Amino acid sequence: MSVRLAETPLIRSLPLFKEMSEQSFTDMMDLSMLQRFPARADIIREGEMPDFLHIVVEGAIDLFATRDGEESTIDILYPVSTFILAAVIRDEPYLKSARTLVPSQILMVPSQVVRDTFNRDAAFARGIVAELAARYRSVTRVLKNDRMLTSTERLANWILNSARRLKSDEFELPLEKRKLASYLGMTPESYSRGMSALEQHGVHSHGATIKVTDVAQLKEFARPALSDDA
Amino acid sequence: MSVRLAETPLIRSLPLFKEMSEQSFTDMMDLSMLQRFPARADIIREGEMPDFLHIVVEGAIDLFATRDGEESTIDILYPVSTFILAAVIRDEPYLKSARTLVPSQILMVPSQVVRDTFNRDAAFARGIVAELAARYRSVTRVLKNDRMLTSTERLANWILNSARRLKSDEFELPLEKRKLASYLGMTPESYSRGMSALEQHGVHSHGATIKVTDVAQLKEFARPALSDDA
DNA sequence: GCTATGACTTGATATGCATCAAGTGTGTTT
DNA sequence: AAACACACTTGATGCATATCAAGTCATAGC
Incomplete structure (x- = not known):
């Protein structure tokens, strides 16, 4: 013991x-x-x-x-x-x-x-x-x-925070998409649609790989809150 | 000082x-x-x-x-x-x-x-x-x-908790309805509709007065979570 | 007592998102 | 390599709730 x-x-x-x-x-x-x-x-x-x-x-x-x-x-x-x-x-x-x-x-x-x-x-x-x-x-x-963001905006913020934390504009999802969806308060289907919507806003993804192609554009879309440092 | x-x-x-x-x-x-x-x-x-x-x-x-x-x-x-x-x-x-x-x-x-x-x-x-x-x-x-309740269910739970805390099945709203609505994550309009929907589930309200007429029925509707004691 | 202001209600419509239902991969087992 | 499981994607539809737009009611000031 x-x-x-x-x-x-x-x-x-x-x-x-x-x-x-x-x-x-x-x-x-x-x-x-x-x-x-x-x-x-x-x-x-x-x-x-x-x-x-x-x-x-x-x-x-x-x-x-x-x-x-x-x-x-x-x-x-x-x-x-x-x-x-x-x-x-x-x-x-x-x-x-x-x-x-x-x-x-x-x-x-x-x-x-x-x-x-x-x-x-x-x-x-x-x-x-x-x-x-x-x-x-x-x-x-x-x-x-x-309370204040749409599900796609939450997803965008999550990507921004991940990229910042990992100090890289390209990274692999650290968990199943369905788990991430649940964490972000959305269904797997909405996650999927959200991710394709973000192709228009500076994110490219393929499988579990996510690449931020235009940080400025993504930030504008995500309306990020105070930095997510906890 | x-x-x-x-x-x-x-x-x-x-x-x-x-x-x-x-x-x-x-x-x-x-x-x-x-x-x-x-x-x-x-x-x-x-x-x-x-x-x-x-x-x-x-x-x-x-x-x-x-x-x-x-x-x-x-x-x-x-x-x-x-x-x-x-x-x-x-x-x-x-x-x-x-x-x-x-x-x-x-x-x-x-x-x-x-x-x-x-x-x-x-x-x-x-x-x-x-x-x-x-x-x-x-x-x-x-x-x-x-995450897990509809806005009307949240309202029902709030009423249950208030009644329990005040140890009374009838009480006055302690704040503006619009504030309470915002606190519950809903619009004033939804609050208003939610309150009239609850007339079918053991709550009677008039102005700022709320009366729980059937606790059991309200509880069944609200699907209360663990007790709200903080 | 009348009127104005603002909160609240009610109705009509729009939208975000969930749900339901097929698909399409992709990796694993045999 | 075939077949299966399972995650994921895509499409069609429905529901909860927001939004927009008139109301109604209550209260406070004149």
Whole structure:
């Protein structure tokens, strides 16, 4: 029930853990687990109570909401992010479900350990609050985009942000188109039509390859919001 | 540039400040201001950098996003809530604008003071993180509702939650219908039609008065999500 | 008490997007 | 290489909701 020594340096280097005391860190790791999951494994189900804080160390996580069997992807997490912090802190049921998109490694820290460490180690507390604030801002941006943009504009913004983040005007989709569609709040069909509509606005795509051919034109179409840096 | 002694007990009793040390609290109040604003006063504009943490002590605040002159209400805050904590913590530009809906009193704590106190007082840190987590869960719920429910279902859920919160099956709208419509992500016209559609589902309304005549029927229509307790 | 202003309602129409229904790939299995 | 599965695309249609356009109602000022 403890994380092996060989794996701690990677975890230690994460923003959330970097500043905390050595003592707090080793204590926490002694009480935590690092677990491997195959692709498409259920990690958390909406409505359950949080037992552990989860941290994606490797792989990718799909956070989604369910209602009447319908799913909607709320967020997609890559290393290194926590989930689902807010539920752990408030000790209230999860609002979202989580599953792996690809084989993943997840660090699991018992909720009570998180809360205890938060109270004892101010540096860890700062890390927690920074992470939480980042996630908050991220959902807020998604909500704003949902409310104020058409689905094709959301797609255009996603492409702009991806290109900026990867510092390249050409890149491969990092996930299935249907997942991306769900994340952007649209159907796969609308995604497909949106992508062909963007051929007129500075984007060329073929299969999973997306190429921004005219950034200025794409920006004009996308009406980008404040930079998407979380 | 400091809060008068007579007004501190109210503030002191808020969840955010209740547990912190007397010393931290008085220090913080010495460096803060309690300010009155008339109705419809701009408090914060999207894109600006956060100088102060704001706390609604009295009145009501409209948090909204803008794009191309269009506005969309993201949240409405009543005493006692903070805004906009996440921007203060990350020291990054506001994602939303804020204005008063009615004459209001707002406590303004300089950002740097918030950060310093957070590091020195673990009880205050707990308060901050609890507040932030609550706000996070609140936006998450709004996003889920936007994605998975029709506008009339969102309205039905809002009525159910209001009735539950007020512990009464009859109540008055606490704000303009157009504001509520915007908050629910719909136009005033759709709000109006939605409200008359709900006459078939256990709600009777006249002017600003709303009466739930059949909770069970309304619940069945609304397909309520996890309880809306933030 | 009349009138003006603005919020709200109601109706007609338009649009974005989902849904339903065939296709067309593309990669994998045998 | 054939065949299958499955993601994706494309087309036709329908629905939810926005938009545009008249109203109606309520409130505040004169």
